[in-house]
Amino acid sequence: AQIEPYYVSLSAMAHLVKAGARVSSRTAPGIETYLEKIRKELEPVQSLTRDITWIGNTNVGSSTDLLQLVMDYVRMSTHIDFLIFNRMVRKVIHNEDHILGLIRTMGFLEAMIAVASYRETVPFYTEGEFVGDDWGIVIKNGYHPLITEPVANSLDEEKPLLITGSNASGKSTFLRMTALCALLAQTVATVHAQQYRAPFFRIYSSMALRDDIQSAESYFIVEIRSMKRILDAAQRPGARIACFVYEELRGTNTVERIAASSQILKTLSEKGVFV
Secondary structure, eight states, X not given: OOSHHHHHHHHHHHHHHHHHHHHHTSOOTXXXXXXXXXXXXXXXXXXXXXXXXXXXXXXXXXXXXXHHHHHHHHHXXXXXXXXXXXXXXXXXXXTHHHHHHHHHHHHHHHHHHHHHHHHTTSXXXXXXXXXXXXXXXXXXXXXOTTSXXXXXXXXXXXXXXXXXXXXXXXXXXXXXXXXXXXXXXXTTSOBSSSEEEEOOOEEEEEOSOOOBTTTTBOHHHHHHHHHHHHHHHHHSOSSOEEEEESSTTTTSOHHHHHHHHHHHHHHHHHTTOBO
């Protein structure tokens, strides 16, 4: 009962080692360095896939249910699963750096496969270009990936920008498209646009807010907390901030809304925030 919860962790490690062995046996141009890293990390932990079959049904190396039934009797009569378990724990502790290295390399390759596969599904993309903090955002023919037939829009602006328009004219979609371009450029280098050029931003947003009855917070309070988070971030040193605000302070009356919004936007502009 005390050691059985650890079986799950050991099983996951054995699956990782087995997957690493399969991946490292392949040849693919461009990832030779990563495959060599995997082979190096695998050497001291190869036996985990063999040992795991002795401590329970983990689907690693097992062939039939009948075999598992026989193994259960062997484990009950010899307690070999306890002995193997302790040996595996010692091996894991002794080779912790190799296992963590294997997790990092395999995880990186898996993430890159996901990004590469996603790129095949979009009409066009760019990896993005990063410039100094004194620049704004340049987006050429950007689009939102969740729209079936999107209309591409462009943006070339260095200063804070106020977007107005009639209802259902695409204002919030344009804001989300711009924010998503910045976010994806800084994470997976896959921007839904023909060109993207901007600094490396600290990205914040104040969109799709809602009140919370359970926490006794009105819509206005939720908006104020959201804007305060951005104002506080602007006071701290770091990369330039890009924030995306939709219908600021609409949870209060018009007079106070205009007065408060004007001061908030003025402060953000003075702090060099791209809003």
